[in-house]
Structure formats: structure tokens, C-alpha cells
Amino acid sequence: LAKTTQPISMDSYEGQEVxxxxxxxxxxxxxxxxxxxxxxSQGPRFIIQGYKTKVTNExxxxxxxxxxxxxxxxxxxxxxxxTAVYYCLVGPNNAGNMLTFGGGTRLMxxx
Amino acid sequence: ETGVTQSPTHxxxxxxxxxxxxxxxxxxxxxxxxxxxxxxxxxxFIFQYYREEENGRGNFPxxxxxxxxxxxxxxxxxxxxxxxxxxxxxxxxxxWTGPNTGELFFGEGSRLTVL
Numbered sequence: 001l002a003k004t005t006q007p008i009s010m011d012s013y014e015g016q017e018v019x020x021x022x023x024x025x026x027x028x029x030x031x032x033x034x035x036x037x038x039x040x041s042q043g044p045r046f047i048i049q050g051y052k053t054k055v056t057n058e059x060x061x062x063x064x065x066x067x068x069x070x071x072x073x074x075x076x077x078x079x080x081x082x083t084a085v086y087y088c089l090v091g092p093n094n095a096g097n098m099l100t101f102g103g104g105t106r107l108m109x110x111x
Numbered sequence: 112e113t114g115v116t117q118s119p120t121h122x123x124x125x126x127x128x129x130x131x132x133x134x135x136x137x138x139x140x141x142x143x144x145x146x147x148x149x150x151x152x153x154x155x156f157i158f159q160y161y162r163e164e165e166n167g168r169g170n171f172p173x174x175x176x177x178x179x180x181x182x183x184x185x186x187x188x189x190x191x192x193x194x195x196x197x198x199x200x201x202x203x204x205x206x207w208t209g210p211n212t213g214e215l216f217f218g219e220g221s222r223l224t225v226l
Contacts, residue, residue: 032213034213041199041219041220041222042217042219042220043115043201043202043203043217043218043219043220044154044201044215044217045217046213046214046215046216049213049214087153089213093213097142097143097144097156097159097167097203097204097205097215098144098156098159098167098169099154099156099215100156101146101153101154101155102153103152103153104153
């Protein structure tokens with residue numbers, strides 16, 4: 001499975017847009033990019049998944065360049081409740097429930 | 112539709128003891144997996160169950176074992192507990208069939224402390 005690298009931590013302020021970039025230089029042709037959010041003492045929660053270009057849903061956007069060696073999770077106008085750990089995962093969709101989590105990015109949103 | 116529920120939420124054991132953790136998967140989800148999350152780290156895949164059989168396993172020793180029941184609920188058993196087994200144990204479920212969106216549904220976990 002492709003290894004991912006993302007910043008250990010980031011700080012932001014309420015109302016700002018936050019972009020978290022994940023590097024995955026060894027991504028395979030059949031790999032998808034998935035992001036999860038985790039609050040303390042809770043299980044991870046799926047945010048978004050993409051394969052190429054741009055994907056948008058009601059909570060976030062995912063930007064993937066043509067070479068797919070990186071991706072950026074964009075959170076518009078964050079609030080204090082967006083303080084959490086964000087995980088970037090790369091792997092095939094036929095991996096079943098076998099997700100590979102890295103260390104994640106700890107986002108702190110300040111008032 | 113109910114989410115993934117786990118029990119107990121917290122428990123304390125001593126080294127060498129055995130523990131059983133329980134999980135009820137989300138309604139309609141027939142695959143269940145377990146993850147171990149040590150403090151400050153990402154979750155690590157333990158194993159996955161489908162149709163009451165283990166069909167995928169991570170890098171965990173045999174003293175980590177599981178069961179899945181006909182109603183798709185599941186148990187995680189850990190024998191001969193070690194101090195390093197202290198962690199948050201997460202259960203996750205997903206339907207086996209249908210479009211795979213990459214979304215797993217996690218419970219809130221069982222926090223195990225081994226003394």
C-alpha cells in the first residue's frame with residue numbers, strides 16, 4: 001500500500017479555509033485517496049474520497065493533481081468543532097475493511 | 112438506522128488476563144473489522160470478518176482472535192494481555208455488496224487499560 005506523508009499538526013482560526021496536503025508518491029493505478037476525521041475518544045468518520053481531479057461534498061473538497069502524487073483536503077470556513085485529527089489514506093477500493101492509517105494531521109482551530 | 116455500537120466503553124485488566132470486546136454492526140452491514148489505536152497514533156487494522164469467517168488479518172499475533180455471529184455482531188478476544196495492548200479498540204462495518212465508496216462506519220471504541 002502507498003505510504004502517505006502529511007503534516008503532524010496545523011493551526012487555524014475560525015472562519016478560515018484550511019488546506020491539508022498529503023503526499024503519496026508511490027500511489028498505484030488502482031488506488032483511491034480517502035480522508036477521515038477523528039475526534040478524541042471517538043472512531044474515525046469518513047469525509048471524502050476521490051480518484052482524480054476534484055471532488056466536493058457538503059463538508060469538504062478534495063483536490064488531486066494529474067500525477068496523483070499528492071492530494072489536498074480543503075475545509076471551507078472552519079469552526080471550533082473542526083478541531084480534530086485528519087487522516088489521509090491511499091489504497092484500492094477492493095481492500096475491504098483493511099484501511100491503512102498513518103499518523104494524521106492534528107488540526108487546531110482557534111477562536 | 113442504528114450505528115456501530117461497542118461495549119464496554121472502558122475497562123481495566125491486569126497483565127496476563129483475557130478480555131472480550133463486543134460490537135454490533137450498523138444495520139445491513141455484513142462485514143466487520145477491528146482496529147487497535149494506541150495513544151497518539153492512527154488506527155491499526157487487526158482483522159476483518161465476513162460470513163462468520165476471518166478473511167483478512169493485519170500484523171497481530173494469534174492471541175488476538177475474533178468471532179462474527181449470524182446477526183453480523185462480532186467479538187474481539189485478546190489472551191495473555193500485555194501492557195502494550197493498552198489502546199482504544201475500534202470496530203467498523205460496511206456492507207459487502209454494493210458500490211464501494213471507501214466509507215467505513217466506526218463505533219466509538221472500547222478503551223482498554225492493562226496494568
